[in-house]
Amino acid sequence: MKRPFDVFLAVAAGLMLAFLLLPLLALFLRVPPGTLLSQLGSDVARDALLVSLKTSAIAHAFILGIGTPAAYLLATRRFPGRDLLVTLTELPLVLPPAVAGIALLAAFGRAGLLGGTLETAGITIPFTQAAVVLAVIFVASPFYVRLGIAAFESVDQSFLEASRTLGASSRRTFLRVALPLAAGELSAGSALAFARGLGEFGATIMFAGSLQGRTQTLPLAIYAELDLNFDVALAVGAFLVLVSISVLLAVKFLPSWTRFTSTSLFAGAPSRSS
């Protein structure tokens, strides 16, 4: 006999799941899959895909290239103000995207903080692809840095110390020990940041606009096609759902997959002692 509370828990979980899945299912069921595929081939969708891929790739290169050493520093060094710094890098996680957009304009816009400097250098950022890249970096990098700090913190300090006492410089220790040992969790963070960047909407539309073939990314294309061609919007939406599912799977399985246990598939649990 079930207790009422158990029934309540099951009903709540069922409702939650139904509510989350229904819209996603609707995306795929509203028009036949063939239509979805052919709409993905439309000019708008193709342009948006190219813009998204290009800007996401550039932004992601920056996020990995700068975020990784930053996360390593914050994870392995203790200095005054470190906690404040970590908190600041997390701020964009909770910042409303519209605020991110207006803040980027305030910084890099023509009348912004750096606007004059950039203008004399002949650089215009707002409403260009560079603006898309900056917006993506701004909203997505905290995901990577946050998880990167956790990834490096989970590498036992004694491995890094052992490397040093074996004659390796701190640079070599980072490359040969810290990076490979944190790789699994770093890739999970990288996948999350990539997904967040790919879906970026609010800051991009304010800071970069929505010019087809220039700054119109996939999410912006959905918004733009809503009134013009609903099927295109649906197709792009369905495509992004598939990308999101792959990212989720990657995040779930990457860390264990790279756990350097190639000779033993069963030694998955980390056996480092403190």
Added chain:
Amino acid sequence: MDSLYFDFTLRRRSFAVELALELGEGAFALVGPSGAGKTTVLRALAGLLRPDEGRIALGHKVWFDSAQKADVPPERRSVGLVFQDYALFPHLTVAENVAYSGRGGVAELLDAFGITALAGERPLDLSGGERQRVALARALARDPDVLLLDEPLSALDAHTHAHVRGELREILEGLSLPTLVVTHDFEDAAALTERVGVMVDGKLVQTGTAAELLAEPSTPFVAEFTGGNLIPGDARLTSDGLTEVVLDDGARLLSTDAGEGRVGLVVYPWEIAVGRTAPLDSTQNHVQGAIASLVPVGNRVRVRVGPLTAEITGASAERLGLRTGDVVVASFKASGTRLVPLA
């Protein structure tokens, strides 16, 4: 070969580690209860911790000097540090671990430590004893001028402990560089090294051979902390099922424990009786000799006779009228002994 000299102060939360030692060729064991600051000493020598003041030097090479503001980073100090949990890189194979310092000679080292067959294995798949050998090979691959071992036997289960200890002793005897072993176990220290220093609350309270510390503890703590006599000898099985241990001076002792080859006979001081003549009782081991020292420890007295230290009550010592130089017989039962392999 340069000797390692250090004299430094490193303040911890509850006490300061203050230590001065000069280590020449051969192994020295720093022994003390956990939390005494032993690991702190190793980390400071390796450059992983910075002392508050003092000096660390290898021969003429200064590694740390607070007066000169010198502090050589760990990778430029020629130390081999074997971590307590070995800290073998889990993502590299045994061979890659040993090759990590990039000095070459990996094949020879793998061979010398009997781990050639494990070259392609990952550390996670090794036993405790194998991991220790890999860790030692990796530390020595750098061709260090100083070897530091942090609790080298604590990561092992009781079953392999004595065996690996014997192996480690042999390896340490074959090295000719200053070696500092840290352990919380006096018997391990006695088995591994000639010289032992007892460390309490960050300070060295007494140094000497294990036998000296046992016979003449400078404080009740040292007396408490030192375990049993550990007397090396060669073991062979006798016809009556006991093991006979022939000591290096030719004396013969009996043990109910099984053993073969080079062993250490362990007997606790309180298992040994002292008399003017050999007693007519069940004890089978009688060692005659002059009393080398008589050291009171609380209400007891430690009496050193030949290779043995006995602990008897102060009243007994009084009654027998024992004086240094008196010839006495130390007796103990074969069943009161234990044999541990030394090689």
